[in-house]
Amino acid sequence: MASSHTVLMRLVASAYSIAQKAGTIVKCVIAEGDLGIVEKTSATDVQTEADRLVQISICSSLARKFPELTIIGEELVVWVDPLDGTKEYTEGLLDNVTVLLGIAYEGKAIAGIINQPHYNYQAGPDAVLGRTIWGVLDLGAFGFQLKEVPAWKHIITTARSHSNKLVTDCVSAMNPDDVLRVGGAGNKIIQLIEGKASAYVFASPGCKKWDTCAPEVILHAVGGKLTDIHGNALQYNKEVKRMNSAGVLATLRNYDYYVSRVPESVKNALVP
Numbered sequence: 001m002a003s004s005h006t007v008l009m010r011l012v013a014s015a016y017s018i019a020q021k022a023g024t025i026v027k028c029v030i031a032e033g034d035l036g037i038v039e040k041t042s043a044t045d046v047q048t049e050a051d052r053l054v055q056i057s058i059c060s061s062l063a064r065k066f067p068e069l070t071i072i073g074e075e076l077v078v079w080v081d082p083l084d085g086t087k088e089y090t091e092g093l094l095d096n097v098t099v100l101l102g103i104a105y106e107g108k109a110i111a112g113i114i115n116q117p118h119y120n121y122q123a124g125p126d127a128v129l130g131r132t133i134w135g136v137l138d139l140g141a142f143g144f145q146l147k148e149v150p151a152w153k154h155i156i157t158t159a160r161s162h163s164n165k166l167v168t169d170c171v172s173a174m175n176p177d178d179v180l181r182v183g184g185a186g187n188k189i190i191q192l193i194e195g196k197a198s199a200y201v202f203a204s205p206g207c208k209k210w211d212t213c214a215p216e217v218i219l220h221a222v223g224g225k226l227t228d229i230h231g232n233a234l235q236y237n238k239e240v241k242r243m244n245s246a247g248v249l250a251t252l253r254n255y256d257y258y259v260s261r262v263p264e265s266v267k268n269a270l271v272p
Contacts, residue, residue, distance in 0.1 A: 015101045015113045016134055018061045022054045022099040023117035023130050037090055044161045046086055054082035077104045077238045079213035085184030087161045094118035098186030102213025104236030111136045112214030114186045135221035146222055147195025148252060153177050157188045157197035162206040170203035170266045189215035192252045193222060199258045200250040203229050203266045207244045209236055219250055226250035229270050231259045246272040
């Protein structure tokens with residue numbers, strides 16, 4: 001077990017460094033002005049040159065340093081999203097964009113790194129851009145200042161470009177004081193841990209495991225909770241289906257309030 005812990009911390013340290021390098025690539029691509037946008041399945045599901053370059057950089061770095069990645073202990077898997085919030089990246093909403101590296105052991109998310117390449121980009125030309133948030137389950141989360149929305153206030157963060165009737169019905173059922181529609185799963189979890197939102201509600205199968213693995217760890221490390229819309233924990237072993245088919249529900253506090261308000265019609269429509 002001690003050996004597994006040593007490998008995990010080596011992997012976290014490497015992933016932190018790799019995420020920072022990825023953030024630099026993201027900034028360089030947008031600075032050069034040619035995003036190389038291609039549509040994948042629709043106009044809202046796109047890929048850019050940054051996606052491609054970051055994917056290559058992360059995968060090659062991990063393969064070089066950890067060729068045994070899926071053989072450590074029972075199963076150690078890394079979930080990578082090279083550019084979370086790609087649509088927002090193409091539209092100049094740069095604070096929505098993150099690079100995500102999540103580490104899972106035996107199906108459970110245990111470590112995560114979120115690089116936010118353009119953090120502080122609206123603070124002026126002299127501002128230092130970018131930050132890296134990281135966390136390990138049962139150790140803590142670092143790189144940000146934890147804040148909470150007052151318990152009596154219900155601010156919901158949800159999808160900006162992937163909404164539908166199920167999503168809006170579920171959000172309305174939370175009796176929100178305000179609704180924030182932003183891009184990126186990583187960005188939405190940052191909103192929770194920095195006191196900008198109370199709950200992340202996404203009653204749709206659009207989100208994937210590489211979107212949630214790293215953010216889930218950061219949230220859980222500070223006492224929050226992320227599940228599907230039924231309240232089931234997500235699994236991250238290598239054989240699991242990539243789509244979070246039963247949506248996502250995440251809160252920093254008061255999870256029971258939000259999960260209790262999910263309409264039965266929404267639960268019936270989203271099969272785990």
